[in-house]
Amino acid sequence: MFFRKNPFGGQYTIFCGLDEVLKYLAHFKFSATDIEYLKSTDSLSQCEDGFFDDYLANLDCSEVSVRSMKQGSIAFPRVPLLVISGPLGVTQLLETALLNLVNFPSLLATNASRMVEAARVTTVNGKAPSCLEFGLRRAQGPDGGFTASKYAIVGGFDATAHVLAGKLLGVPIRGTHAHSFVMSFSSLDEVKGMTVNKKGTSDAVELLPLVIKYRKSFGNHWQKTHDGELAAFISYGIAFPDGFLCLIDTYDTVSIGLKNFILVALALNDIGYVPRGVRLDSGDLAALSLKCSKVFKDLAKQTKRDFFKNLDIVASNNINESTLDAMNKNGHAISVFGIGTHLVTCQAQPALGCVYKLVQLNNISRIKLSNDLVKVLIPSCKNVYRLYGKDGWPIGDLMVDSEEPEPTIDSRIMCRNPYKKKDYISVKPCRVEKLHTVVWDKNKGVTIDIPSVDESKKYVLEQKKAMLPGVIALKNPKEHKVYVSDKLFEELHRMWNSCQQV
Amino acid sequence: MFFRKNPFGGQYTIFCGLDEVLKYLAHFKFSATDIEYLKSTDSLSQCEDGFFDDYLANLDCSEVSVRSMKQGSIAFPRVPLLVISGPLGVTQLLETALLNLVNFPSLLATNASRMVEAARVTTVNGKAPSCLEFGLRRAQGPDGGFTASKYAIVGGFDATAHVLAGKLLGVPIRGTHAHSFVMSFSSLDEVKGMTVNKKGTSDAVELLPLVIKYRKSFGNHWQKTHDGELAAFISYGIAFPDGFLCLIDTYDTVSIGLKNFILVALALNDIGYVPRGVRLDSGDLAALSLKCSKVFKDLAKQTKRDFFKNLDIVASNNINESTLDAMNKNGHAISVFGIGTHLVTCQAQPALGCVYKLVQLNNISRIKLSNDLVKVLIPSCKNVYRLYGKDGWPIGDLMVDSEEPEPTIDSRIMCRNPYKKKDYISVKPCRVEKLHTVVWDKNKGVTIDIPSVDESKKYVLEQKKAMLPGVIALKNPKEHKVYVSDKLFEELHRMWNSCQQV
Secondary structure (H helix, E strand, O other), rough: OOOOOOHHOOOOOOOHHHHHHHHHHHHOOHHHHHHHHHHHOOOOOOOOHHHHHHHHHOOOOOOOOOEEEEOOOEEEEOOHHHHHHEOOHHHHOOOOHHHHHHHHHHHHHHHHHHHHHHOOOOOOOOOOOOOEOHHHHOOOOOHHHHHHEEEEEHOOOOOEEOOHHHHHOOOOEEEOHHHHHOOOOOOOOHHHHOOOOOOOOOOOEHHHHHHHHHHHOHHHHHHHOHHHHHHHHHHHHHOOOOHEEEEOHHHHHHHHHHHHHHHHHHHHHOOOOEEEEEEOOOOHHHHHHHHHHHHHHHHHHOOOOHHHOEEEEEOOOOOHHHHHHHHHHOOOOOOOOOOHHHHHHHHHHHOOEOOOOOOEEEEEEOOOOOOOHHHHOOOOOOEEEEOOOOOEEEEEEEEEOOOOOOOOOOOOOOEOOOOOOOOOOEEOEEEEHHHHHHHHEOOOOOOOOOHHHHHHHHHHHHHHHOOOHHHHHOOOOOOOOOOOOOOHHHHHHHHHHHHOOO | OOOOOOHHHHOEOOOHHHHHHHHOOOOOOHHHHHHHHHHHOOOOOOHHHHHHHHHHOOOOOOOOEEEEOHHHHEEEOOOEEOOOOOHHHHHOOOOOHHHHHHHHHHHHHHHHHHHHHHHHHOHHHHHHHHEEEOOOHHHHHHEEEEEHHHHHHHHOOOEOOHHHHHHHHHEEEEOOOOHHHHHOOOHHHOOOOOOEEOOOOOEEHHHEEEEEEHHHHOOOOHHHOOOHHHHHHHHHHHHHHOOOEOOOOOOOOHHHHHHHHHHHHHHHHHHOOOOOEEEEOOOOOOHHHHHHHHHHHHHHHHOOOOOHHHOOOEOOOOHHHHHHHHHHHHHHOOOEHHHHHHOOOOOOOOOOOOOOOOOOOOEEEOOOOOOOHOOOOOOEEEEEEEEEOOOOOEEEEEEEOOOOOOOOOOEEEEOOOOOOOOOOEEOOOEEEOOOOEEEEOOOOOOOOOOOHHHHHHHHHHHHHHHOOHHHHHOOOOOOOEEEEEEHHHHHHHHHHHHOOOO
């Protein structure tokens, strides 16, 4: 299984989905009702009973072996992510399921990784902004949303607003309140008499009078900042005094929401709490963030309250790689990005084209031709090595026939462009990393610990650090070369020629 | 719940997902482990025990009521798809789940409907081409793929290659063999001695000699048409003599695959079977289909075998609305389209922007403003009616406050553009169709039969026929107008003004 082109115009792909592949292999089985259904279909009406009752009923992955890259590996075009060996029937049946389990997770993790890189270009208050996954409502159903949340974290996102993913995967959850929460309040009467304890004490304090005091002190422009929204913020501050972060765009971000936030933030701070920040969800996010940041900085001076310097400005609403890019260019003060639609739908390229091809049968190589060069299959069962140079950076990936000896640091190795005879290099690597390990053994089943979200996320970070920065770059990235051995090159061209002679 | 803009540059949207919404409402419940998890989160660490153990533990949808359009309805911007009423807490908790369950199904069904329309522009052998869903491998995980298969059928696709969807939904399944099946054969020796019974008899006939006889009779160009592929087709013909449809692009479509298909087709026909056709999966699909069709027509004359006139030409590989459009322009002979990636990822627009907004609380209307006109919320709980004119075609949809009387055919009704004071019409409709029915009742739960795939698919067809053809058109479609009543218009502008005065 491999892909032919890195997504999103980039030069790398993060391999994910291995965890689900292993679970699938372990549970692969036709149930009695599956077989009953298949017997009833027109397509299979000509099959013998033995096909169903002997073959399908007893079929599982106990004769299959699988080698794989580690989940979270950085992978490149044409390099096998997984190598599946076993009886022809069952290995053909695995095709669609395995592609389904690898394509979207790998695409999503790669998308997340790129968005995190884009988000971290601008530092805000000396820190790189963090990224939250906000996409459940736009994903392909509940499970599509769950898959997206999982691999967004693996790809580098800091947390998700998908609470079930938090529960089932143990990943951090973060979110804010909804517009509907704000809209459910219409008058300050609704929060009259509501109290919150002074931080760390059991002194109950009514918040409204404190807020009203500040409102009066700020002059005319602050007298009519939508009482409903102000009541909502007061109510929210009373419920979550330690987590006071307000969505401020329900009526108008700067003239209403920002002011209401400040009033309640000051009141909460008076009784010992440290407000967290604001969320922008519409309009020109970069410009609004700068505006809010300026107001907060001025207030920090005016009021001598340091919390104003450290407030988070969360932004969401149709954020993608190119809007992040534009915001970086023009400047912004956003410390947290909430990214939904463009993350989970991978809008910039909604599918990764992994394919699953027969390359060898009974020890004989197989090829598939195409008028499109990139679609000509490289035959044979392969081993893959990442070769490193003196400077510690990768030189490229080398595919060799699995019958060939492992490349070593002691000898020169010929590395060839599979499609161009004259494009080759001779390399003496300083380090050779074998990229595949056996993950499913026909006798033992799963041979590794199923990779966890945490472990996979860490490995993505390691892998990104180990790559030449140019390869990971979002703009004008450099190609990490994929080579084949002399033997594979010869095999490919021998078979190609013999097919073309027919 | 409503959306603001029709997807894919069109003027209509098919509402789907109601079946899953109803199941979700019926099962909405916080389990003991959910509550345990929520108690453990930082976000909720300040909540009282009673919130978890009394409120959440006992929360369900037994105080919620839901009105909805029928699944498969054609829907328009700003018209509520669902109207949810109930206690504020639970109805806010439903937001993300309900959006998740409606957004993707509605988008997918709309995408499928448009692709079916585009596919049916050109008739082939006097029939409109059919459409098969081929997208499982590129969908968002197994469940994303299942959702896609289901609503593709609802939107008008004829069948799916997703066998589990066939089993669980009872929808038709269709597919072909894989490239890997073809590549698993390398020599004619592999099919030597293999027999198939003459149609309707128990006379076992060896197929290979019949094929070889035809190969010889066709002259030089036919002697070396890749023996491996020819063996694969012979093997397939023996296994499925009544379903003989071959994927012919593994080595070369016209010079190899097409010839191999013809040889086996003739042999199978000699013993009473009617071959089905070929599948193209790469290259210029339209041009290749015309080439194949011409060869088949010539052969029908030459060999006097009528089956050649009726062969299906199935095409797949990155088909979308615009490639269909181009093929229609230039001509093609494709009778079956297999559409995968672009269907299930909705590549042209991977998300529908349904939103879920608070419009009324304790019988008082709520509004949310925005600098973006289209994002200004129309307040109040609404009823929606489709008004029909004398000619039987719809005039538009009219939203009225749910306190207002139902519009009738006896009186003139003022229909207003919600945002433009001077844009209105006065209408005396010949028919008034109420678009919402109660689907979930706080006392009874689900009040309708959960809509089946079949029923929903039929309703989509009915609805499309009931719309002015211009509204459904793929190119330069006409707008189906959405109006508000006088009362709603006044309410919107009264609230808008009062907010802007702050």
